[in-house]
Amino acid sequence: MSDQTLSPAATHPGRDAGDNRSFIDDFVELSAFGATPAGGVERQAATAEDGEMRSWLAAWLDRNGFTVEFDRVGNMFGLREFAPGAPWLLAGSHLDSQPRGGKYDGAYGVLAAAHALHRVVRGHETAGTVPGFNFAVVNWFNEEGSRFKPSMMGSGVFTGKIPLEKALTTTDVTGVSVGEALGAIGSLGAGDAFGDGTGRQVGAYAEIHIEQGRELDKSGIVLGLVDSTWGANKYEIAVTGAQSHTGATAIADRQDALYGAALVVVALRELADRFGEDLHTSCGQLTVYPNSPVVVAREVYLHLDLRSPSDDLLDEADALLRRRFAEIEVQADVQIERRFAHTWKGQQYQSEGVDLAAQVVTDLGVSSMKVQTRAGHDSTNMKDTVPTVMLFVPSVDGVSHAENEYTTDEDLCTGVDVLTEVLHRMAGGALS
Structure with a gap:
């Protein structure tokens, strides 16, 4: 046989x-x-x-x-x-x-x-x-x-x-x-x-x-x-602001890293809504420092991902996200640093x-x-x-x-x- x-x-x-x-x-x-x-x-x-x-x-x-x-x-x-x-x-x-x-x-x-x-x-x-x-x-x-x-x-x-x-x-x-x-x-x-x-x-x-x-x-x-x-793009994001007192610091004077991070999370969902089922986005992990109830956050680290069946759409979404990051830096008075953690086509x-x-x-x-x-x-x-x-x-x-x-x-x-x-x-x- x-x-x-x-x-x-x-x-x-x-x-x-x-x-x-x-x-x-x-x-x-x-x-x-x-x-x-x-x-x-x-x-x-x-x-x-x-x-x-x-x-x-x-x-x-x-x-x-x-x-x-x-x-x-x-x-x-x-x-x-x-x-x-x-x-x-x-x-x-x-x-x-x-x-x-x-x-x-x-x-x-x-x-x-x-x-x-x-x-x-x-x-x-x-x-x-x-x-x-x-x-x-x-x-x-x-x-x-x-x-x-x-x-x-x-x-x-x-x-x-x-x-x-x-x-x-x-x-x-x-x-x-x-x-x-x-x-x-x-x-x-x-x-x-x-x-x-x-x-x-x-x-x-x-x-x-x-x-x-x-x-x-x-x-x-x-x-x-x-x-x-x-395909997928996974990112590690650092949002950096300035630590301060939640009660004493005027809203206009705050560099709230958590506020900036929240805008990033919303931006991800807005991207998904824009492209429909051809793009999945998420923030799967978020770490806040110092994570105290009376302190404006100085740093937030996020893990984000974009996924799509189209590599071209993935590139377009990446460019739009990068542009939105620049706007969030001005809006929240923070700095956003990003790097690819893992990517595949x-x-x-x-x-x-x-x-x-x-x-x-x-x-x-x-x-x-x-x-x-x-x-x-x-x-x-x-x-x-x-x-x-x-x-x-x-x-x-x-x-x-x-x-x-x-x-x-x-x-x-x-x-x-x-x-x-x-x-x-x-x-x-x-x-x-």
Whole structure:
């Protein structure tokens, strides 16, 4: 039997009730790490909760025949090698979460990849065949970017977009560096898992994730085939005024940094209203100094982002925002300093990967539609270096980054079924 011929286990991946039950049981177990009272999780990157979750995954991988390694930025790999020198097929997502975030975001994709690759291995063992790729489950470090900025840090370092030393010396708000935090949870590797000098080269990547939007849920569609990503500009903004007394200082004499920052936030919403659904804007974090009830703020730091499917529109919005900043400086008598924290252009996923996923869902009788991802994912980094497939399962009511994030067990299991068959065909050379 050739590698491209489907074994019974792969032809009907996950249709065995025991496989699906095992996946849901494991998902319930992993969701207990960092669980919040309202049903979400909080395990920000390299916290104790993230470390406990990583230990659980390491034990699962070890029990199921994978060898666990960490690279120098804390990316975690579960390795199954069949042929030294053969390319590696990676699949995964991330285990870190937002503060009081949802339990599906990221974690589903890691566990789905682990179960799917294990099923593919089992199918080859049953058939007595050897896949054309070696396999690796990956848990990317700090995808969320909540504790350490920017987001997608682990895959950014892995793909050469973020210098390793810059990532390791990045600090959180308390001054703890990435390197120190990873060392504290035992996730700081001594070398690289892949690339020059390791003898391992990545040949392809696949990721499944909850949609975090409403398109699939509204349409009653089970699988999203991601064919493109929105572009994004993320900024770090400093608004500087002068500290003074809130009671004694005349309004006309104030250089209120918080007033200036408030005008920036309003300007962002006005930009979104101007361009409609073709532009998303936000201020996701705002820090005020000295943050005293009787002191006019001297400094405010903000993290802003603009997102659009059009790079030209993104450039136009950036120019308009810059012009508005100049007006706010005069209006509020403050200074505004800005810099890009993270930026990426809107791009297409490889059409061959989209076509492969479309054929799989057709063969398995699963409803699907092509979708864009407005959010950033580790796959948006990986697609720039290797053939990549990105899949979505529905998010009920489009809720994400919140404790009431929810995807049905049935959709979770269908997603694992589809991912299993996609990986089986990728391992057979479908994207070579």
